[in-house]
Amino acid sequence: MTFELPSLPYAANALQPYIAEETFGFHYGKHHQAYVTNLNGLVAGTDLASKSLEEIIQATAGAPDKAGIFNNAAQVWNHTFYWNSMKPAGGGAPTGAIAALIETAFGGYAGFAEAFKAAAVGQFGAGWAWLILDAGGLKIVKTGNADTPIAYGQTPLLTIDVWEHAYYLDYQNRRPDYVQTFLDHLLNWDFANANLAAA
Structure with a gap:
């Protein structure tokens, strides 16, 4: 088969002012x-x-x-x-079925946000931070370069790209600001819930 660039799930300007x-x-x-x-x-x-x-x-x-x-x-x-993993007017506390799992795994949204931000900011160099379903529970993992949880039989629920090309035009070297903006304004809990339901 020939692979094609998939369509974006929103217009290229839909995430402004957070991602240009x-x-x-x-x-x-x-x-x-x-x-x-x-x-x-x-x-x-x-x-x-x-x-x-x-x-x-x-x-x-x-x-x-x-x-x-x-x-x-x-x-x-x-x-x-x-x-x-992003949508216009996203971010904030989880909704739907994933909310209870967030509570169990991280003690609530604040615990999740702290752990997710630590993984994303702490990934040295290029890579990704992920919320995954593994052995029936939620975990946060980070992967370097192109590595991905699906190579290990894990089920990704959402991710953030922390390669510099993902945020440098908007945030320069301020990766923590980019990650916080993702959490506050972009994170797509509907997508995470759909992935959870399909798991």
Whole structure:
């Protein structure tokens, strides 16, 4: 199959003033598109060409000779998941079924927000912070570069991209401000609940 850049779940200017349309121009239009283009080139003519994105990620995870394929496949998947982890007028305390799990795992929203921000800000260099479902409970994990929880059989519920290209035009080196803005104004609990229901 040929992979394509998926449509954004909202207009490129819908998250302003928190994430600028210009940021989407580079991050979605150039970075995400490049991962899609690279992946198509890398799998063409191989036994992976007919696989789904998730199957490619799982087949190449931890294989040094397939690192290029894994990195591009995982980045296509991670970015698509990230766009959906945000929404206009998002953020704040959880709603729906996930609220009770947040209470159990973190003692409430404040505990979740503190732990999530610590993971996102504390990820050295490029990477991601995730809220995942693992063994029936919620956990916060961070991954470096292109790494992704689906390579380990975990179920992501939402993520934040902390590669510098995700926030530098808007926040420069102020990653903590970007993460706090994500928590306060962008986080999509509806998406997290949908992922939880599908798990």
